[in-house]
Amino acid sequence: MNNVKDEYILSMENITKIYGNGFMANKNVNLRVKKGEIHALIGENGAGKSTLMKVLFGQEQPEEGKIIYKGKEVKITNPLVALDHGIGMVHQHFMLAPSLTVAENMVLGIEPKNKGFFDYAEAVRLTSEVSKKYNLPIDPNAKVKDLPVGYKQRVEILKILLRGVDVLILDEPTAVLTPQETDELFVQLRELRKQGYTIIFISHKLKEVKSLCDNLTVLRNGRVTGIASVADLSEQDISRLMVGRDVSLTIEKDSPKTKKTVLKVRNLTYKNSDNKALVSNVSFSIREGEILGIAGVEGNGQREISALITGLEEKQSGDIYLFDEEISSQSIRKLREKGVSHISEDRMTFGTVADASVEENLISDRFYKKEFNKNGLLDAKKIADLSNKLIKEYLVKCDSKNAEIKTLSGGNIQKVVAAREFSANPKLIIANQPTRGIDVGASEFIRKKLISLRDKGSAVLLISADLTEVITVSDSLLVMNEGKIVAYFDDTNDLTEETVGEYMLGIKHQTAEEIGGCCYE
């Protein structure tokens, strides 16, 4: 008996967590983790994964249940206690102060002192030391805000390693990483496992779970619905455990029936205030009934292109035509009235108002329209009908239409955005990372929705860092590198990820003529 217990470095038993609004996010959850393994914690959006980990890290207090760590029951009342025990967490959203240097962020809370003053040199030394020890190179003097995402993540990991933890909790660490950065992270995590560290890994990407993890625990609606060894399961099995039904990981679609040209972008160039061209001389067209994908490592101009087309960023040079009309000087409301929908990659800044309700967010693009007003007041009944219909149709998991957006899980927030944008009768949809941080079931739903809108005649620009997604969903594909279009494929059917990858990384280039194929009148 004792031996069995010893095997687990950590076991959470019968954890029940009820939030202040009465929502039960964890119900009698058991999680057992062996020493030296990478344990996957998976489940749909809102299943309660982050909640369970916050309980373990002392950020939330459970109503019931106990935590047994290294054979002893422990009470983790706040993060400091967790860190003292050797449990560290890298959050879904970065916990760094951007204008401070790497070294300063590293030692925050455990600052080295010299005669009462903060010993910065020692902080730098400590940083270099852990960075060398774990073979995760970083410049201690760089400001965090100047670092690419992958490096920010590295700082987060080093930060908890510096505090001498044995158990690392990583909450969706790969959601914001490029495929290359993800590969690098996995090399690091495997190395840590070899050194005897225990890792709890949360991800929606089954491929990652399959390739990295040893065992997994599945949560659904706050309960454990499966515990298994990863080697025994296929990706298909895992997704069935998560969603409770079969999810098709491939996508079926008819060949596109294209008609009139909807969007024409010509010679678009955009420079930042350092005069660096983030978008240079980009031209393409999209027709009705077509999904044009843009593949590329994030930060190669995709964000700017979508911001320019949707009017969030002011155009500098080049032309953007919607049905032959130059639109770049028009207000965002005008653009929306002309049928432009936008799923922003940053759902909390541009997609939703965190303090407003689900309903308010669903009508934020149309509340002023006649159909939602009666006698100069908002027509509450019509609005309620619409919200309830959308919540049902898009399977948004929320208390009610009056729940504040910020109490929803990440994936459900994204569904609210998608519901609003897709129900606006769009002629043109700019979908930027539409399935980021979303579980397999919901991703499938959004992808299918995009394809059905295409079949109804919408033009779709799909920007995604997920290569599989962008290749399978799009009809034709652009590849971007350093703000330029480096390749165009008018048919994605026989395209492989390897081919696209070579263009993405700038190893190969097409000729101007080949790229010109994506411009038509």
Place this chain on the structure above:
Amino acid sequence: MDAIFSSIFSAEFVFSVLRVSTPLIFVSLAALVVRNGGVMCIAFEGMMLFSALGAVIGSAFAQNQIVGVLLGLIMGMAIAAIFAYFVLVLNSNGVLTGLALNILGSGGTVFMLYLISGDKGSSTALKSLMIPNINIPIIKNIPILGEIISGHNVLTYVALLTVVFVYLLINKTPLGLRIRSVGENPHAAESVGIKVVKTKFIALMIGGFIASLGGIYMSMGYLPFFTRDMMAGRGFMGIAAQNLGQGLTFPTFIAALLFGSAEALSNIMQSLRLPSELMQMVPYIFTLVGLMLVGGDKNKKASKKEAKNE
């Protein structure tokens, strides 16, 4: 015109810039510490009024400057503590709380003044003391430089030392690092066990201490008594100077000196019989223009940051 220029290019003028800038230096540094802790506080006007009155009452009744300074500090910091309690503990709106405390400062000090001295305008009836001016040996004998640097009020020298103190505090101490981290990303600070509310409270109390010194200077150095509403917006000019200095110590100090120069200039022009109402506006116009310049710059920076973030 000649008269103006000859007044400006004199040692006397530079001396007066330091004299006039002293309260602005204090309050802008106070605003800087508080801002670094991520708190939006506009209650400095109220803090300074109470500390100025406290200094007068304390020194008048005890006939001792130290008691005056202490009572001034206590009253000013009490306002800072009330602000902290409301904003940090009760989560009330910082701007509204600050506004309320400023109004309390304006009305409350007049009320207390009337209770104690029977006068609603100024404290001339109370025999309050001043903090002395000091001559610095050797330096005072150097021509020009001596005239500018020597002979100031003790608190003016304290203000200059505070610049160094605040620089060291914010940039070179563990506490400063924590204040900055709490100001920038409270969740990050919390996740490594830093107590966010406590750290913000400490920042506010340090700010209250420094701002109170500015208030005390007004009634024990700049003028020998307390008059109603004697801060005349200095609390807000301090915030503006801090903004102009982008939250960095030395730029903030320079900005405070700049606003001080504008005020000194307006003093000269008033004495030259230019319409005084017009001239009194000069420092405030200066402040506005300064804020406009920084505001424009910030907008540009913000969009640049966005571009980088993604």
